[in-house]
Amino acid sequence: MNRIVIIGGGPAGYVAAITAAQQDKEVILVVDGPLGGTCLNEGCMPTKSLLKSADTYDLVKNAGQMGIRLSPNSIEVDWATVQERKREVISKLVNGIRYLMGKNKIKVIQGRASILSSNRLQIENGNENEVIDASKVIISTGSEPIPLPFAPFDGEWIIHSGHAMSLPAIPDSLLIVGGGVIGCEFASIYSRLGTKVTVIEMGEKLLPGEDDDITSILHDELMNQGVTVHTSTTVKNINSTSKTVFLENGDGKLVEMISDYVLVSIGRRPRVNGIGLEENDIDFSRLGISVDDRMQTSNPSIYACGDVIGGIQLAHVAFHEGRVAALNACGQFAQVNYRAIPRCIYTSPEIASVGLTEKEARQKYGEIKVGEFAFSANGKAVLSNKPVGKVKILVNPQYNEILGFTIVGQHATELIGQGTIMLHAEITADMMEDLVAAHPTLSESIHEALLNVVDQAVHC
Numbered sequence: 001m002n003r004i005v006i007i008g009g010g011p012a013g014y015v016a017a018i019t020a021a022q023q024d025k026e027v028i029l030v031v032d033g034p035l036g037g038t039c040l041n042e043g044c045m046p047t048k049s050l051l052k053s054a055d056t057y058d059l060v061k062n063a064g065q066m067g068i069r070l071s072p073n074s075i076e077v078d079w080a081t082v083q084e085r086k087r088e089v090i091s092k093l094v095n096g097i098r099y100l101m102g103k104n105k106i107k108v109i110q111g112r113a114s115i116l117s118s119n120r121l122q123i124e125n126g127n128e129n130e131v132i133d134a135s136k137v138i139i140s141t142g143s144e145p146i147p148l149p150f151a152p153f154d155g156e157w158i159i160h161s162g163h164a165m166s167l168p169a170i171p172d173s174l175l176i177v178g179g180g181v182i183g184c185e186f187a188s189i190y191s192r193l194g195t196k197v198t199v200i201e202m203g204e205k206l207l208p209g210e211d212d213d214i215t216s217i218l219h220d221e222l223m224n225q226g227v228t229v230h231t232s233t234t235v236k237n238i239n240s241t242s243k244t245v246f247l248e249n250g251d252g253k254l255v256e257m258i259s260d261y262v263l264v265s266i267g268r269r270p271r272v273n274g275i276g277l278e279e280n281d282i283d284f285s286r287l288g289i290s291v292d293d294r295m296q297t298s299n300p301s302i303y304a305c306g307d308v309i310g311g312i313q314l315a316h317v318a319f320h321e322g323r324v325a326a327l328n329a330c331g332q333f334a335q336v337n338y339r340a341i342p343r344c345i346y347t348s349p350e351i352a353s354v355g356l357t358e359k360e361a362r363q364k365y366g367e368i369k370v371g372e373f374a375f376s377a378n379g380k381a382v383l384s385n386k387p388v389g390k391v392k393i394l395v396n397p398q399y400n401e402i403l404g405f406t407i408v409g410q411h412a413t414e415l416i417g418q419g420t421i422m423l424h425a426e427i428t429a430d431m432m433e434d435l436v437a438a439h440p441t442l443s444e445s446i447h448e449a450l451l452n453v454v455d456q457a458v459h460c
Contacts, residue, residue: 002026004329005121005134007113007275010037011315012306012322013140014097019326020138021104028132029106030113030123035097037142038307039315041090042162047185049086050165051346053077054192058348065385077193079170086165115139115276118301136301136329139289140322141275143268143307148177151238151264158238158262161186167261171195175245175259177235179206181345182265184218188347191225198228198257200247205231210351210406211358217389217408218347225348238262270308293335295325303329312341340423344413349389352416355404355423361394368403369395371429371453373460375409378448379440386410391449393419393429400428400454411442418446429453 004020006013009031017029034041057077063070101108111125115137123130145160147153155163161182170193176183179201191197199206199222206222206229207215219229232250239246245262247255270288283290283298288310295303305321307313320336327334345351361368371393375381381389389409396403405419422432429450437447452460 003028003132003134004136004138004326005030005113005132006138006140006326007115007121008037008140008142008306008308009033009035009097009108010140010142010306010318011039012142012308012318012325013037013138014100015319015322016138016140016305016326016329017106018100018104019323020330021106023327023330023332025135025330027104027106028134029101029108030121031108031110032112034094035101035108036090036094038144038162039318040093040097042165044315045093046086046090046165047161047189048346049089050082050189051185051348053082053085054189055348058192062385077170083166112274114274115280115282115302118280118299136303138295138322138325138329139275139297139302139304139308140306140318140325141271141308143270143313145264146267146269148235148238148264148266151235151240151262153264154240157240157243158264160264164261164263171260173259174198174261174263175200175257176263176265177245178265178267179203179208179229179231180265180267181207183263184222184345184347186263186265187222187227188225191222191227192348196226196228198230198259200233200235200245201229201231202234203231207345207351209357210353211392213358214351214353214392214406214408218345218349218351221349221388222347268307268313270310272308294328294333295321295336296328312338314341314343317341340420342413342416342420344416346413349386349409350412351406351408352412353404353406354416354420355402356394357404357406358392358394361396361403365396365403367397369397369429369453371395371449371451373445373448373452375442375445377460378442378445380442380444381410383440384410391415391445393446393449393453395429395453400430402427402429405446407446409442415442415446418443 003026005028006017007030017027021027111123113121113123173196176199179199187197205215236248237246245257272284277284289304291304291309295305303325305325306318324334324336342354374390376387381387392406394404432450437444
């Protein structure tokens with residue numbers, strides 16, 4: 001029998017299914033929910049659809065700065081149409097995955113799978129149970145939002161990111177608990193649509209994993225968009241009856257806040273319960289399933305990939321891990337490569353990074369070289385009326401090895417692809433001195449930052 005069974009149809013799962021099918025294996029994909037998983041249905045893609053609507057509204061409101069005169073009274077957000085467009089985007093992409101399943105002759109079974117043994121699974125769908133055999137099993141059950149321990153999600157007032165994408169109307173006020181990626185993205189969406197947004201972050205700054213100079217740019221821009229940010233502040237209690245949130249700031253002062261909704265975005269946890277891990281000697285913890293660099297678990301017949309293994313919970317990482325898991329399950333040899341993983345934050349302005357942050361680079365290498373170029377000196381950014389932000393490149397001075405890229409500004413999530421290629425290919429900074437970048441483009445800023453590293457900067 002050459003059957004590969006995959007549990008979960010998100011980014012890791014459906015990529016693993018297609019990869020296994022391309023190796024001429026019989027493939028069964030078991031999904032407990034819609035194809036595409038969280039990313040496609042209530043994560044990456046619908047969030048970006050809402051962000052695009054917010055971007056467009058923001059652009060139209062500020063069209064006067066570009067010489068386009070509009071009546072302020074005629075500009076409004078049609079929330080029903082925004083939601084309909086989001087649903088259309090999801091539907092189109094889900095249908096695309098469904099097409100790929102058929103094209104690759106992958107059998108999709110709807111239901112909840114649990115592992116009975118190394119080569120046998122049970123699938124529950126309502127009152128029906130089915131037992132199937134497999135040569136190898138790949139677990140890709142994803143992750144789920146973490147609630148506050150004293151205030152579970154009710155979907156009505158205390159909400160998670162999935163709920164926040166489908167609110168019945170644009171709220172007058174929104175309190176966001178957690179100033180990480182998800183919290184900042186929703187702050188950027190709703191503040192620009194007219195909501196009074198407050199972000200509560202228990203750390204000293206927003207986006208704790210990024211450098212201070214980068215997060216301070218976003219902090220200032222969110223405040224310009226009307227967002228109130230409270231750092232070094234914790235939620236002590238929540239009263240759902242009065243819709244009151246009780247906070248304690250860094251000085252120990254207690255504060256009460258009332259808001260239409262409380263969006264809790266304090267992280268996500270792997271879905272490891274109820275799939276038969278303990279019964280089949282598969283090592284796992286609350287942080288996820290333990291795997292090696294081939295995505296193999298402690299049970300040699302079972303692999304795991306994507307958010308369920310913890311680690312870097314990003315869709316493009318899940319794509320990579322799903323492919324590696326499937327190739328190894330099919331008898332080939334493949335290893336994960338986390339050297340150049342881009343990190344993208346779709347706020348306004350966008351933030352994108354790859355490799356080490358400046359703090360990490362200094363901790364690892366000591367003295368490093370830093371090259372920067374501000375978008376305020378870039379012609380394309382200025383004429384686009386988006387001069388906020390910069391490119392920052394970190395280099396090991398001994399070998400001119402590029403250690404990290406960070407970009408904050410317009411189209412940062414697209415521009416970071418250049419940095420990702422450089423890190424992946426192990427290109428050194430001095431190799432880029434005679435690069436000719438097109439003018440006027442935002443990409444020139446990357447070249448200028450590289451020139452800055454090797455003391456050859458022209459425009460700064």
